[in-house]
Amino acid sequence: xxxxxxxxxxxxxxxxxxxxxxxxxxxxxxxxxxxxxxxxxxxxxxxxxxxxxxxxxxxxxxxxxxxxxxxxxxxxxxxxxxxxxxxxxxxxxxxxxxxxxxxxxxxxxxxxxxxxxxxxxxxxxxxxxxxxxxxxxxxxxxxxxxxxxxxxxxxxxxxxxxxxxxxxxxxxxxxxxxxxxxxxxxxxxxxxxxxxxxxxxxxxxxxxxxxxxxxxxxxxxxxxxxxxxxxxxxxxxxxxxxxxxxxxxxxxxxxxxxxxxxxxxxxxxxxxxxxxxxxxxxxxxxxxxxxxxxxxxxxxxxxxxxxxxxxxxxxxxxxxxxxxxxxxxxxxxxxxxxxxxxxxxxxxxxxxxxxxxxxxxxxxxxxxxxxxxxxxxxxxxxxxxxxxxxxxxxxxxxxxxxxxxxxxxxxxxxxxxxxxxxxxxxxxxxxxxxxxxxxxxxxxxxxxxxxxxxxxxxxxxxxxxxxxxxxxxxxxxxxxxxxxxxxxxxxxxxxxxxxxxxxxxxxxxxxxxxxxxxxxxxxxxxxxxxxxxxxxxxxxxxxxxxxxxxxxxxxxxxxxxxxxxxxxxxxxxxxxxxxxxxxxxxxxxxxxxxxxxxxxxxxxxxxxxxxxxxxxxxxxxxxxxxxxxxxxxxxxxxxxxxxxxxxxxxxxxxxxxxxxxxxxxxxxxxxxxxxxxxxxxxxxxxxxxxxxxxxxxxxxxxxxxxxxxxxxxxxxxxxxxxx
Amino acid sequence: xxxxxxxxxxxxxxxxxxxxxxxxxxxxxxxxxxxxxxxxxxxxxxxxxxxxxxxxxxxxxxxxxxxxxxxxxxxxxxxxxxxxxxxxxxxxxxxxxxxxxxxxxxxxxxxxxxxxxxxxxxxxxxxxxxxxxxxxxxxxxxxxxxxxxxxxxxxxxxxxxxxxxxxxxxxxxxxxxxxxxxxxxxxxxxxxxxxxxxxxxxxxxxxxxxxxxxxxxxxxxxxxxxxxxxxx
Numbered sequence: 001x002x003x004x005x006x007x008x009x010x011x012x013x014x015x016x017x018x019x020x021x022x023x024x025x026x027x028x029x030x031x032x033x034x035x036x037x038x039x040x041x042x043x044x045x046x047x048x049x050x051x052x053x054x055x056x057x058x059x060x061x062x063x064x065x066x067x068x069x070x071x072x073x074x075x076x077x078x079x080x081x082x083x084x085x086x087x088x089x090x091x092x093x094x095x096x097x098x099x100x101x102x103x104x105x106x107x108x109x110x111x112x113x114x115x116x117x118x119x120x121x122x123x124x125x126x127x128x129x130x131x132x133x134x135x136x137x138x139x140x141x142x143x144x145x146x147x148x149x150x151x152x153x154x155x156x157x158x159x160x161x162x163x164x165x166x167x168x169x170x171x172x173x174x175x176x177x178x179x180x181x182x183x184x185x186x187x188x189x190x191x192x193x194x195x196x197x198x199x200x201x202x203x204x205x206x207x208x209x210x211x212x213x214x215x216x217x218x219x220x221x222x223x224x225x226x227x228x229x230x231x232x233x234x235x236x237x238x239x240x241x242x243x244x245x246x247x248x249x250x251x252x253x254x255x256x257x258x259x260x261x262x263x264x265x266x267x268x269x270x271x272x273x274x275x276x277x278x279x280x281x282x283x284x285x286x287x288x289x290x291x292x293x294x295x296x297x298x299x300x301x302x303x304x305x306x307x308x309x310x311x312x313x314x315x316x317x318x319x320x321x322x323x324x325x326x327x328x329x330x331x332x333x334x335x336x337x338x339x340x341x342x343x344x345x346x347x348x349x350x351x352x353x354x355x356x357x358x359x360x361x362x363x364x365x366x367x368x369x370x371x372x373x374x375x376x377x378x379x380x381x382x383x384x385x386x387x388x389x390x391x392x393x394x395x396x397x398x399x400x401x402x403x404x405x406x407x408x409x410x411x412x413x414x415x416x417x418x419x420x421x422x423x424x425x426x427x428x429x430x431x432x433x434x435x436x437x438x439x440x441x442x443x444x445x446x447x448x449x450x451x452x453x454x455x456x457x458x459x460x461x462x463x464x465x466x467x468x469x470x471x472x473x474x475x476x477x478x479x480x481x482x483x484x485x486x487x488x489x490x491x492x493x494x495x496x497x498x499x500x501x502x503x504x505x506x507x508x509x510x511x512x513x514x515x516x517x518x519x520x521x522x523x524x525x526x527x528x529x530x531x532x533x534x535x536x537x538x539x540x541x542x543x544x545x546x547x548x549x550x551x552x553x554x555x556x557x558x559x560x561x562x563x564x565x566x567x568x569x570x571x572x573x574x575x576x577x578x579x580x581x582x583x584x585x586x587x588x589x590x591x592x593x594x595x596x597x598x599x600x601x602x603x604x605x606x607x608x609x610x611x612x613x614x615x616x617x618x619x620x621x622x623x624x625x626x627x628x629x630x631x632x633x634x635x636x637x638x639x640x641x642x643x644x645x646x647x648x649x650x651x652x653x654x655x656x657x658x659x660x661x662x663x664x665x666x667x668x669x670x671x672x673x674x675x676x677x678x679x680x681x682x683x684x685x686x687x688x689x690x691x692x693x694x695x696x697x698x699x700x701x702x703x704x705x706x707x708x709x710x711x712x713x714x715x716x717x718x719x720x721x722x723x
Numbered sequence: 724x725x726x727x728x729x730x731x732x733x734x735x736x737x738x739x740x741x742x743x744x745x746x747x748x749x750x751x752x753x754x755x756x757x758x759x760x761x762x763x764x765x766x767x768x769x770x771x772x773x774x775x776x777x778x779x780x781x782x783x784x785x786x787x788x789x790x791x792x793x794x795x796x797x798x799x800x801x802x803x804x805x806x807x808x809x810x811x812x813x814x815x816x817x818x819x820x821x822x823x824x825x826x827x828x829x830x831x832x833x834x835x836x837x838x839x840x841x842x843x844x845x846x847x848x849x850x851x852x853x854x855x856x857x858x859x860x861x862x863x864x865x866x867x868x869x870x871x872x873x874x875x876x877x878x879x880x881x882x883x884x885x886x887x888x889x890x891x892x893x894x895x896x897x898x899x900x901x902x903x904x905x906x907x908x909x910x911x912x913x914x915x916x917x918x919x920x921x922x923x924x925x926x927x928x929x930x931x932x933x934x935x936x937x938x939x940x941x942x943x944x945x946x947x948x949x950x951x952x953x954x955x
Contacts, residue, residue: 069854072749074903085906088745098854215738215907222742222906229736229907232950239735239950254785255738257951261781489851586740597755597852598745601766605739605787608774610766611758618780650776651783708762712773713837714790 048485049076049541051469052090053462055589056151056176056389057081057220058471059090060541063463063485070094070463070486075222076541081474082222088587088602090222095596096461097489101669102444103458104490113434116451116667123493129455130498131505133438137409138506142168146399146408146436149495150415151176151392154385154468154479155522159496159514161384163503166513171408173399175415177422177590177661177680178335179391180219180472181689182343186333189344189560190351191360193368195388197351198473199330201227203364204240206322206329208274210267210350211246211336215255216605217584218334219389223474228255241326243319245270245311246336247581248616248658249651251605260319261653264579265569265692266309267337268349268562272297273305274320275352283324285358289559293352296561310653328364329357335584339691341569348562355559374470374479386470393689396423403432413441413449414459414495416592420448421665424683426639442495445595447668459495464488466520467496468527468542480542481527481534494519570684571638571695578621578698580637581658582679582691588662594672595665603710604660607647610708613663613676615698616649618656625698632703635659637694639684642677645707646698657696676705724891726814727916728873730902731925732789733947736909739772739787743901743910747791749855750874750900752862754846767840769871770901786949789910791901792817792838792871793934793942800830800839808868815943816873826866835935836942839870873912874899894920 045066052059052073060079064072073091077084096102106126111117121129137145147164151157151174164172180196188194199214201207201224214224231240244256247264262270276297277283284290302313323329331353337346351366359365375385396419402408411433423429433439433452441453444461459465467482496519503510516522527534527543537543569579584590587599594600600611607614615635617627627633631646635657644659652658664678684694747753747770754767770791777784794817801809801817808823809830831839845865848856856862859876863869881897894913902910913922930947 066858071855071857072900074746074900082906084903085908086742086746086904087906088741091742091745091749091904094749094855095852098851100849100852216740221740225738225740225906226908228738229909232735233733233908249783249785251739254787259781259784489854598748601755601757601761601768602741602744603772605741605772605774606785610761620780650778650780651785652780654780706762708758710761710766710771713764713771714773714835 045071048483049481049539050485051462051467051480051482052086052093054089054093054593056472057222058153058469058475058480059086059222060480061086061090062541065485068487070097078540078544079480079542080476080478080544081220081471083226085222085226087222089589089593089599092593092596092598093461093463095598096444097463097486099445099595101446101595102490103446103456105458107456109454113454114452116446118456123491126455126457127498127501130440130457131502133410134502135506138167141409143171144407144409145169146171146173146403146411148173148175148399148411148413148419150174150417151387151389153387153470155519155526156467156496157384157387158378158381159499159519159522161381162513163499163510166503166510167506171399171402173395174387174392175396175417175419176389176391177417178217178339178584179393179689180338180389181391181393182338182347183333184388184390185344186347186351186562187368189348189562190355191366191368195368195371196472197366198369199224199332199366200364201240201330202230202234204231204328204330205238205364206326207231207240207242208319208323208329208331208353209242209244209246209252209256210271210331210333210346212244212332212334213250213252213336213583214332214334215252216250216586217589220471220473241322246334247579247653247656248336248583249606249649250583251586252334253651254606259651260311260315261651262309262311263653264336264581264656265340265342267333268342268346268564269300269305270309270311270316271331271346271349271353272300272562273302273309273311273316274323275349275356276300276305277302277317277320278324278356281321283321284356285327286356289355293559293561323353324357327357328359328362330354330359330365336581336692339689341686341688341690341693342565343690345562345564352559352562369475369477371470371472371475374477389472391689397427400427400429400432403435404428406435408436409438411436411439413439413453414443418447418449418591420452421591421678422680424639424685425681426685442498445669448666451667457498458490458492460484460488460492464492465494466523468523476544478542478544481538483538496522569693569695573695576637576695576697578617578655578657578696580635580682580692580694580696581656582661583658585660585662588660591662591665591668594662594675595669597671600671600675606649608709608711609647610710611675612705612707613644613660613679614647614707615644616647616652616658617698618652618654619648619650621654622646622648625700627698627700630707632701633698634701635682635696635698637682637696639694640681642679642681643701643703644676645703645705647707647709657698724914725916726892726914727943728794728814728816728878729913729915729922729926729943729945730791730873730899731911731922731945731947733909733911734786734788734949735930735947736907737787737789738907738909739774740906741772742904742906743770743789744768744772746900746904747871750857750877751872752856752860754848754862756846760843765840765843767842767846769838769840769869788946789901790836790838790934791944792873793836793940793944794873796941796943797939799833799835799938799940803829803833805829814878816875818872818875819869821861821863821867821869824867826868828868830868835938835940839868842867842869
């Protein structure tokens with residue numbers, strides 16, 4: 001295996017071994033094939049295993065590399081999360097790697113701040129530009145360093161966390177617009193564990209989804225889509241039944257046997273109605289839990305629930321009975337339920353059904369595999385490597401206040417979550433950020449956030465970097481390894497590498513906290529390095545099968561009855577008649593995929609629209625407003641106003657307008673810019689982070705653009721023949 | 724062993740996610756045409772996920788129907804090509820010789836499934852996006868018709884590996900990119916001539932149907948209807 005090691009060393013060397021030195025010599029020996037490297041045969045492709053970096057699900061990938069260039073990404077068949085499968089977004093990572101607008105070298109601001117005009121500089125100059133203020137701040141006021149990233153996992157998180165601690169600043173903020181805050185606190189209340197559950201769909205007989213988006217976005221779409229397929233078709237005599245409650249017929253809802261529309265923001269009440277029937281009719285397996293909750297649940301008889309949610313009482317009773325009689329069954333909350341102003345209540349109501357059904361810890365039920373176990377040797381630092389997937393909204397608001405107050409002298413930005421795009425504009429993130437005297441951004445692309453930086457440091461994409469990862473669900477305790485599958489295409493250095501080098505320069509505590517020469521060395525030390533276990537793990541993609549994968553039965557003794565806080569959503573129903581339902585785009589996720597042409601041109605599953613965003617309304621609602629398919633409208637909320645094109649969704653509640661997130665970029669390159677407006681702009685800046693937080697009105701507006709949909713070149717076939 | 728490739732599409736498993744579409748684009752060097760060209764019906768994707776609405780609120784339903792080339796046994800596109808650019812190959816696939824194509828578009832006109840796409844332009848891959856292009860197949864030039872090939876390059880690769888090792892090709896060894904990636908496992912591919920293959924078993928399912936069977940095109944893509952109810 002010596003040859004492989006040499007190749008990897010060679011590949012990694014440009015970014016890692018010679019951080020402050022020139023790396024030209026290394027490249028010169030690698031690129032021309034006069035004496036080809038041992039592992040490269042012209043015309044023969046090789047497959048390398050790594051981790052997908054396109055969303056936080058952490059799927060394992062294998063990349064086909066031909067003559068040093070990545071050609072195709074497929075799922076890693078050995079990986080416990082996705083078993084060889086991969087979604088559209090994951091496969092499009094190739095376009096990020098070879099994107100024409102990718103940042104190829106360090107740049108410093110040459111125009112005014114925010115103008116987006118930069119001058120290329122060398123890495124030596126870039127690092128000295130970073131080190132001068134860092135040294136000054138460390139000596140004078142170390143707490144005025146802010147690090148604002150996407151959630152980081154594995155040793156990259158350890159490096160960042162240790163760096164900030166040793167530097168003397170506790171202002172490390174991780175922002176994720178689809179963070180699972182509500183689900184975490186719901187699980188803490190119901191199951192006594194503040195973590196994400198693992199839903200074993202494959203072995204379930206009955207699946208209840210509450211605005212679930214587990215097949216399209218959610219926490220781990222490929223993992224759950226594969227399990228869903230198995231639930232439907234892999235057992236000889238059982239086909240799991242799937243019932244979906246929610247305000248909109250989404251891609252996931254379309255897969256359901258029964259779609260029962262409910263008023264937006266009432267998912268938890270429907271769940272409690274079902275729980276009421278289960279307890280009333282003595283249908284629960286967990287009778288101890290049921291006995292304790294009987295009083296609280298008496299407030300949710302199906303008739304009362306019908307009035308609040310619009311779901312018929314007989315439907316609730318029928319579903320409750322089916323759910324109870326077809327165990328194991330699972331109730332799963334989705335982004336739509338979790339991101340309402342009262343998300344924790346809705347998620348807790350749903351989790352309560354799992355507790356009542358007594359399926360926790362059983363096959364076909366929910367379980368809570370111990371994620372921190374994989375990193376238990378780090379003790380209290382394990383949380384840096386396997387953090388709970390929170391949005392970080394509270395910390396973000398706090399950071400914005402402090403930025404505005406001038407508390408920070410340096411901001412280090414990193415990651416794809418792009419707060420200037422994904423936060424409600426009324427928080428005035430960009431304005432607050434501009435108060436920070438020095439901003440350095442680690443990035444692959446200029447976007448709304450990074451284009452405000454003074455110094456831009458280009459990073460390798462997930463296909464060119466070292467790293468390790470632990471997926472939020474479906475990991476079975478397995479740590480996945482991330483390796484450069486191609487020689488870095490540009491002159492990039494990863495953030496952990498730069499932090500390690502910077503710590504070395506700073507000396508003292510930071511140097512002691514990060515005692516490695518490079519990030520690769522840090523990983524080598526952690527995983528046995530070349531010649532050890534790590535080498536085999538790199539070939540397979542990670543440490544699969546060696547770690548424990550036993551289910552930890554969730555504790556249900558501490559069940560706290562979910563209490564609604566009755567936080568109303570923004571906007572007077574008279575002036576703003578429609579509830580706004582925002583959902584992550586199947587293709588663009590939170591907007592990070594908007595600069596990739598493959599994703600822009602992939603028709604949306606529900607609307608078949610391409611290249612632009614839209615607002616979905618019920619055809620009858622549209623008729624009442626005098627709107628027809630494709631018309632331009634102004635969508636107005638109490639907090640903002642944007643334009644979009646109308647498209648019909650016959651399965652959306654009549655009092656709802658739904659919009660996908662992800663479009664509406666202004667500074668994310670020519671593929672992303674000018675494709676409609678950003679729906680995040682309609683959101684109020686509430687106490688808690690909520691996407692389903694406002695009502696809107698629609699008024700017809702003439703737009704210069706058209707919504708293009710790719711529908712039925714074959715003409716109309718008869719659907720009754722398909723079912 | 725005789726080979727008869729076939730694909731099964733289980734509509735009970737399909738979620739409409741579109742992973743197959745991007746897998747195909749990545750595997751087969753399919754160009755991106757942009758919004759204006761899509762509007763003219765010139766999207767180049769070889770597989771589409773058609774979406775059908777049924778019923779009205781609150782009983783509305785959507786059904787997804789992935790449509791690749793049906794690889795018809797009696798293909799209407801083959802008989803109308805004046806230059807024999809589209810032909811039937813030894814495995815029963817409906818193949819294209821790009822170099823022969825003169826762009827009459829008769830084949831697309833005669834295809835009842837509308838799965839053929841035409842190169843109205845010489846498409847360009849802005850540098851360095853062209854680094855991704857697969858070396859296994861060409862990019863097609865202006866005036867040439869193209870369509871799904873069941874990833875013939877992947878089938879050939881599997882055949883070559885099998886031949887090198889002096890054995891028959893194994894079930895599941897050759898799969899098109901869309902089948903390989905399908906997250907819920909709705910797509911299945913294999914040799915129906917092999918009675919022990921998974922697809923041969925799958926095609927005995929009473930839910931099976933073919934698109935526009937009455938036309939007598941004998942498609943090699945077989946659909947399995949969506950199921951209703953909990954049990955089997």
